[in-house]
Amino acid sequence: MDFLIxxxxxxxxxxxxxxxxxxxxxxxxxxxxxxxxKIWSLFISLVILGLSLPLYIYxxxxxxxxxxxxxxxxxxxxxxxxxxxVDGISLLLILLTTLLVPICILASWTYIAKRVKEFLFCLLLxxxxxxxxxxxxxxxxxxxxxxxMLVPMYLLIAVWGGPEKVYAxxxxxxxxxxxxxxxLVALIALYLSAGTxxxxxxxxxxxxxxxxxxxxxxxxxxxxIKVPMAPFHTWLPAxxxxxxxxxxxxxxxxxxxxxxxxxxRFCLPITPQASIYFAPYLLWLSIISIIYGGYVALGQxxxxxxxxxxxxxxxxxxxxxxxxxxxxxxxxAILQMINxxxxxxxxxxxxxxxYERSHSRLIxxxxxxxxxxPLYVGFLGFFSLSSMAFPGxxxxxxxxxxxxxxxTGHKLLGALTIPGVVLAAAYMLRLLQKIAWGGKxxxxxxxxxxxxxxxxxxxxxxxxxxxFSPGPFLDIMHAxxxxxxxxxxxxxxxxxxx
Amino acid sequence: MDLRLFIPELYxxxxxxxxxAQSLWKSPAKLNQSLALGLSAFGVILCLLTLNQSGELFYxxxxxxxxxxxxxxxxxxxxxxxxVLGRDLKSIDERxxxxxxxxxxxxxxGLTLMVSSVELLTIFxxxxxxxxxxxxxxxxxxxTFSTQIEAAIKYIIFGAASTGIMxxxxxxxxxxxxTTYLAELIRKFPLLISEPVALTGLIMVLTGFFFxxxxxxxxxxxxxxxxxxxxxxxxxxxTMPKLAGLALLLRLVSIGGPQAMAMIQVLVxxxxxxxxxxxxxxxxxxxxxxxxxxxSIAHAGYVLLGVLSLNTIGFAAAIYHxxxxxxxxxxxxLVICSVSRQGEDVTVGDLSGxxxxxxxxxFTLAVGAFAxxxxxxxxxxxxxxxxxxxxxxxxxxALVIIAAVNTAISIFYYLNLVRSAYGQDPxxxxxxxxxxxxxxxxxxxxxxxxFLGVLPAWFIDLARKACSTLIS
Numbered sequence: 001m002d003f004l005i006x007x008x009x010x011x012x013x014x015x016x017x018x019x020x021x022x023x024x025x026x027x028x029x030x031x032x033x034x035x036x037x038k039i040w041s042l043f044i045s046l047v048i049l050g051l052s053l054p055l056y057i058y059x060x061x062x063x064x065x066x067x068x069x070x071x072x073x074x075x076x077x078x079x080x081x082x083x084x085x086v087d088g089i090s091l092l093l094i095l096l097t098t099l100l101v102p103i104c105i106l107a108s109w110t111y112i113a114k115r116v117k118e119f120l121f122c123l124l125l126x127x128x129x130x131x132x133x134x135x136x137x138x139x140x141x142x143x144x145x146x147x148x149m150l151v152p153m154y155l156l157i158a159v160w161g162g163p164e165k166v167y168a169x170x171x172x173x174x175x176x177x178x179x180x181x182x183x184l185v186a187l188i189a190l191y192l193s194a195g196t197x198x199x200x201x202x203x204x205x206x207x208x209x210x211x212x213x214x215x216x217x218x219x220x221x222x223x224x225i226k227v228p229m230a231p232f233h234t235w236l237p238a239x240x241x242x243x244x245x246x247x248x249x250x251x252x253x254x255x256x257x258x259x260x261x262x263x264x265r266f267c268l269p270i271t272p273q274a275s276i277y278f279a280p281y282l283l284w285l286s287i288i289s290i291i292y293g294g295y296v297a298l299g300q301x302x303x304x305x306x307x308x309x310x311x312x313x314x315x316x317x318x319x320x321x322x323x324x325x326x327x328x329x330x331x332x333a334i335l336q337m338i339n340x341x342x343x344x345x346x347x348x349x350x351x352x353x354x355y356e357r358s359h360s361r362l363i364x365x366x367x368x369x370x371x372x373x374p375l376y377v378g379f380l381g382f383f384s385l386s387s388m389a390f391p392g393x394x395x396x397x398x399x400x401x402x403x404x405x406x407x408t409g410h411k412l413l414g415a416l417t418i419p420g421v422v423l424a425a426a427y428m429l430r431l432l433q434k435i436a437w438g439g440k441x442x443x444x445x446x447x448x449x450x451x452x453x454x455x456x457x458x459x460x461x462x463x464x465x466x467x468f469s470p471g472p473f474l475d476i477m478h479a480x481x482x483x484x485x486x487x488x489x490x491x492x493x494x495x496x497x498x
Numbered sequence: 499m500d501l502r503l504f505i506p507e508l509y510x511x512x513x514x515x516x517x518x519a520q521s522l523w524k525s526p527a528k529l530n531q532s533l534a535l536g537l538s539a540f541g542v543i544l545c546l547l548t549l550n551q552s553g554e555l556f557y558x559x560x561x562x563x564x565x566x567x568x569x570x571x572x573x574x575x576x577x578x579x580x581x582v583l584g585r586d587l588k589s590i591d592e593r594x595x596x597x598x599x600x601x602x603x604x605x606x607x608g609l610t611l612m613v614s615s616v617e618l619l620t621i622f623x624x625x626x627x628x629x630x631x632x633x634x635x636x637x638x639x640x641x642t643f644s645t646q647i648e649a650a651i652k653y654i655i656f657g658a659a660s661t662g663i664m665x666x667x668x669x670x671x672x673x674x675x676x677t678t679y680l681a682e683l684i685r686k687f688p689l690l691i692s693e694p695v696a697l698t699g700l701i702m703v704l705t706g707f708f709f710x711x712x713x714x715x716x717x718x719x720x721x722x723x724x725x726x727x728x729x730x731x732x733x734x735x736x737t738m739p740k741l742a743g744l745a746l747l748l749r750l751v752s753i754g755g756p757q758a759m760a761m762i763q764v765l766v767x768x769x770x771x772x773x774x775x776x777x778x779x780x781x782x783x784x785x786x787x788x789x790x791x792x793x794s795i796a797h798a799g800y801v802l803l804g805v806l807s808l809n810t811i812g813f814a815a816a817i818y819h820x821x822x823x824x825x826x827x828x829x830x831x832l833v834i835c836s837v838s839r840q841g842e843d844v845t846v847g848d849l850s851g852x853x854x855x856x857x858x859x860x861f862t863l864a865v866g867a868f869a870x871x872x873x874x875x876x877x878x879x880x881x882x883x884x885x886x887x888x889x890x891x892x893x894x895x896a897l898v899i900i901a902a903v904n905t906a907i908s909i910f911y912y913l914n915l916v917r918s919a920y921g922q923d924p925x926x927x928x929x930x931x932x933x934x935x936x937x938x939x940x941x942x943x944x945x946x947x948x949f950l951g952v953l954p955a956w957f958i959d960l961a962r963k964a965c966s967t968l969i970s
Contacts, residue, residue: 075955077811077962078887140883144874151868154913158921166921170913177873177909181902188887188898 003200004069004085004137008058012070013051014084017098018132020048025124034116038109041120045102045127052098059091061475064483066137066200074141080197083137088480089264089334090134092473096341097130097254099458104246106455107349111245111356112160119160122152123246130254134261139187139197147180149255156247157239162361168235168242175235179225186218190270203269203487206494209277216274219267220282226259229282229319230289233312240308241361245352248304252311252348253341260318260337264330268322268484272491279323286323287416289316294423298430302361303351306431307344310387313420314340314395320417321402325488329405330481331474336398338473339466343386343395346459350380353452354435357445363431367439373447377436379456384432386463388425394466503553503562506545506570507610513537514603521596531585534599535935538578545574558679559617565964566614568817569745573613576738576824577606582939583832584730589639589841598638602734605631609742618668618678618703621746622661625706628742629657632735639728640841649726656719660709667702670695680749688755697760704750710743711798712791714772724791729838732787733831736794737824744801744820748813751805752968765806766897772799773904780911786834786844789911790827793870796908797823800882803889803901812888813968814961819881821957822869822950826878829866829943833859836930846914851924859930860919862940867912869947872905877950884958 007013024044031037060067066085074082086094104123112119129152132145150173158169191197194205207215225232240248268275293313300306318340321333353376354366370377386393389400399421407414448456466473501508516537520530549571552563581602590598608628615621637650672678674696675686690696709716724732754761776796783789801823804816836859837852838844852860869878882905890898932940950957 073955075958077814077955077958078884144879147874147879151873155920158917166917169921170910170917173913174906174909178903178906181906182899184883185886185890185898185902188883188890189895191887192891 003065004071004083005060005063005065005067007068007070009054009068013054014068014086014131014135015070017048017052017055017094018084018128018135020044020051021101021124021127021131025121025128028117028121028124031117037117037120038105041124042102042105044124045098045105048127049098049102052095055086055091056095059086059476061088062479064088064479069137074138078140078197079191079195080140081138082141083198084135084141085137086135088477090261091476092334092338093134093254093257093261094131096257096338097127097134100249100253100341100345101127103345103349103455103458104249106451107249107352108244108246109451111352115159119156119244119246122156123250125152126156126250126254130250130258133258137199139191139199139202142199143180143184143187146183146258147177149258150176153247153251153255157243160244160247161242163242164238165242168238171235172239175225175232179222179232182218183222186215190215199265199270206491207271209273212271212274213277216267216271216278219262219271220278223259223262223267224285226262227256227315227319228259228312229285229316230292230312233289233293236312237305237308240311240348241302241304245348245355248348248352249345252307253345256311256315257337257341260315260322260333263319263322264334264484269487272488273494275323276325276488276492279325282319282323283410283413286316286320287413287420289313290320290417290420291423294420294427297427298423300427301363303354303363303366303431303435304348304361306363306427307347307351310424310427311340311344313424314344314387316420317399317402317417320413321405324402324405324409324413325485326405326409327481327485328401329409330484331477332398332401332403332405334477334481335466335470335473336395336402339386339394339398342459342462342466343383343393346379346383346456346463347387349456349459350376350383353448354445358442363434364439367434367441368437369441369445370436372441372443372445375448375453377432379448379460380435381432382460382463384428386467388428389421392464392467394463394470396467397470500553500555502548503551503555505548506541506567506574507607509541509544510574510603510607510610513541514600514607517596517600517603521600524593525596527586527592527595530595530599531587534581535578535585538574538581541574542571542578545571556620558681559620560611560614561616562614563964563967564960565745565967568960568964569613569741570610572741572821572824573606573609573738576741576828577602579828579939579943580730580734580737582935583733583828584835585935587730589728589730589838591638591640594638598635601631601635604628605635605734606738609738612742613745615746616680616749618671618680622665622668625664626661628739629661632739633657635731635734636723636727638731639726642840645722645726646728649723652719652726653723656709660706660716663702664706667699667705670699671703674699680753683753684755687753688758691754691758691761697758700750700754700761701764704747707743707747707750708768710739711747711801712740712795713768713798713802714775714795717772717776717795717798720795721788721791724787725785725843728841729787729831729835729844733828733835736790736831737827740794740798741820741824744805744816747805748816748965748968751808762806762808765802766894769799769802769806770897770900772796772802773901774799777904777907780908783911784845784847786830786846786849786915789846789915790830793908793911794823794827796904797870799904800885800901803885803894803897806894807888807892809888809892810962810965810968811884812892813965814958815881815884815888817961817965818877818954818958819885822877822881822947825943825947825950826866826869826876829862829940829947830870832936832940832943833863833866836932836936839928846918848927849915849918850922850927852919852930854924854929855927856930856932858932858937858940862944863919864916865944865947867915869951871909871912875948875951877947877954880951880954884954
């Protein structure tokens with residue numbers, strides 16, 4: 001298989017990254033003591049983080065081919081292989097996942113009081129599924145991992161969630177799975193048409209336009225629900241608000257990226273002509289997401305709901321960058337995926353910190369703590385700046401690239417994103433002002449303790465690193481994005497030639 | 499006549515006779531249970547040993563090949579698992595335990611005879627043997643409950659009616675083709691299938707097996723019988739007749755030949771209606787056995803997806819899915835039999851807080867429910883993947899989309915079970931303790947569901963090999 005570059009390292013690193021969390025989760029069944037369970041899962045997740053660094057160090061940014069590849073027959077009767085590999089698009093997402101899981105475990109140290117072992121079990125299962133989704137290069141493997149992530153997330157919300165957890169968890173599960181079943185039918189149709197489930201090989205086939213349209217629509221429904229794009233976003237506020245902190249962080253930072261990853265990995269290369277055909281609709285839906293998400297966030301009194309709607313808006317920028325089909329847009333979109341993961345993850349962590357103290361997510365119950373918790377408000381302010389794409393922070397680079405790409409491609413759309421950017425500043429500043437100075441704060445609250453500082457600092461450092469020196473991150477994606485654009489241009493030329 | 503080919507059946511007859519002997523005196527319950535366990539376990543081993551036998555018996559009316567022996571392994575395995583599951587038979591009167599095991603053995607004997615029969619009258623005899631044993635089993639429930647007699651009468655009447663239709667259809671088939679041997683029917687029938695009388699006859703014959711599989715519109719017996727019979731009996735009825743019913747369906751549907759468009763259309767219609775009806779009605783069920791009954795109607799629809807593709811891969815997919823269904827259903831029935839304290843019916847509310855009361859049972863239920871819903875990486879998902887692929891390959895796009903939508907619908911009620919077990923508080927319901935065999939069985943079922951789902955290649959290849967003899 002000439003798309004795959006076999007492993008330079010002498011052990012299957014991707015399989016290890018996928019199955020080590022699962023093994024660690026199974027070991028949890030043998031542990032009786034809760035403290036030991038927490039320490040064990042933190043240890044395992046840090047080990048996995050360490051093991052994922054060679055992916056970055058030994059990554060060859062000059063090629064678009066899939067590296068650290070593994071390719072083993074799985075179900076020969078149906079031509080299903082166990083194929084793994086990373087390229088510039090998926091590498092950063094895997095690293096984001098392995099970074100966030102230890103942070104989530106640290107954040108849940110005192111947050112979760114009952115059934116701690118099972119909570120950690122679900123978190124580690126999520127890590128398995130998420131890394132699997134981003135590294136799978138065979139459609140059946142991808143689908144298994146994609147669906148496998150539903151059950152732990154459902155349990156995270158349904159067992160450890162807030163007051164409306166029943167509603168939120170069922171809505172999340174059914175909405176997401178309903179989209180995914182169409183994905184299943186589409187991938188079977190692709191297999192029957194091309195004879196293979198292998199994603200790189202499926203990209204090389206040219207399908208008829210009608211076939212592409214149906215496949216694209218089936219994929220788009222599943223991914224649009226996941227992203228989420230308005231009007232398929234209604235599960236997100238419920239799920240985010242009711243989930244525990246670690247669940248919200250993983251949901252916002254990793255699960256939402258699976259939708260946009262799906263667009264970039266599947267819709268654009270496999271059904272390029274249909275993507276070009278449907279791009280205007282998706283661009284307009286992105287603009288609607290940006291502006292609608294922003295407006296609704298402006299009116300929220302629940303902190304988590306506000307950040308949830310801000311996620312809808314930020315992901316609107318990502319899909320905007322994807323479907324504008326030029327280099328700046330795509331690179332900006334992929335970078336924004338990472339940035340949003342870092343920033344919104346950090347914001348949810350901040351909300352979790354204050355929730356542990358005040359047991360309320362409402363802004364007015366937490367108002368005015370600026371004098372009492374200065375360190376906390378410092379971090380919150382820093383991450384708010386990042387969320388509104390202040391220059392110097394990571395989101396600025398991402399949004400700038402997306403905006404450059406949008407203006408290059410379509411001036412009207414570019415102009416329409418400006419209100420979205422302004423809205424982001426508006427709702428974040430409103431939140432910050434009320435929390436920091438908006439009232440008489442509860443003097444009983446303690447400022448950040450060492451554990452909380454430890455898990456917020458890496459995220460803050462990343463915000464600054466990507467903000468001031470985005471070069472290394474963008475270099476990783478160059479080859480893959482260029483290859484993707486070539487695939488789109490070839491398809492466009494083919495369509496024009498006919 | 500090589501009687502070595504007949505070993506599994508003779509053994510099951512021996513098992514039934516042992517319990518007949520036990521029923522003649524006041525045998526202690528513990529002895530009966532240990533005997534049942536030991537004898538059925540040995541039966542599984544015997545069937546595994548005879549897996550590769552092949553030959554014909556009884557004037558070529560009885561064929562032993564990989565297909566039939568494979569199904570016999572599954573049937574004997576199912577019998578063993580059910581006996582472990584319901585070992586103390588708390589809802590059956592202790593005096594009647596030997597009779598209970600005897601009829602279980604006789605019904606399994608009938609089912610194993612069914613999967614090897616390749617001649618219409620032999621099929622009929624085998625089916626009647628298994629059905630009559632079940633007719634007696636259903637009312638065997640302690641007098642404190644009242645639903646079993648009604649269930650028994652419904653089952654007898656429905657069963658007799660569907661058998662009557664089947665025999666009537668057999669008479670038409672015989673009239674058209676002048677033979678009752680399946681081998682010759684496969685040769686002659688495709689040429690005659692265009693005649694309405696031939697098609698009608700074939701559909702009527704298939705009706706008997708649609709009844710066993712609980713396909714709409716032959717499903718009316720299912721919810722009441724599942725709910726009315728004892729929990730252990732229902733675990734048998736929910737899984738075993740479907741195995742044999744599918745085997746015979748696969749043998750008989752090949753008669754029509756791959757060009758039988760009208761028959762395929764009938765199957766498509768039945769599959770679509772079964773899936774949709776089963777899933778929609780299951781949404782409102784509170785009683786667990788009734789819910790599983792409607793879910794079995796839906797799964798019969800899914801299995802038909804594989805049957806109607808009329809090629810080796812589709813048949814293999816159907817066999818895979820019914821095996822996965824056996825495991826998933828037994829996992830759910832294990833929970834039902836354990837949670838029900840005196841053998842009463844279990845409702846979704848009775849599962850409240852099962853996580854606190856018995857973590858292992860809650861996990862078993864979750865795995866079984868998610869597998870039935872078709873969530874990776876369980877065997878239920880892989881089965882659906884294979885079935886959808888086989889059906890879509892033959893061009894049944896609309897049917898596969900209906901199946902996909904139904905999968906999404908079904909999540910709701912399966913999720914309800916998991917929510918009740920994990921998300922709610924026990925509300926004063928007592929803890930459930932499991933003895934060691936039940937614990938081992940739970941773990942084994944969970945492991946089997948995941949193993950079969952993640953590594954299905956060996957099973958699918960075996961199934962394809964078995965089915966290759968069918969279609970040639």
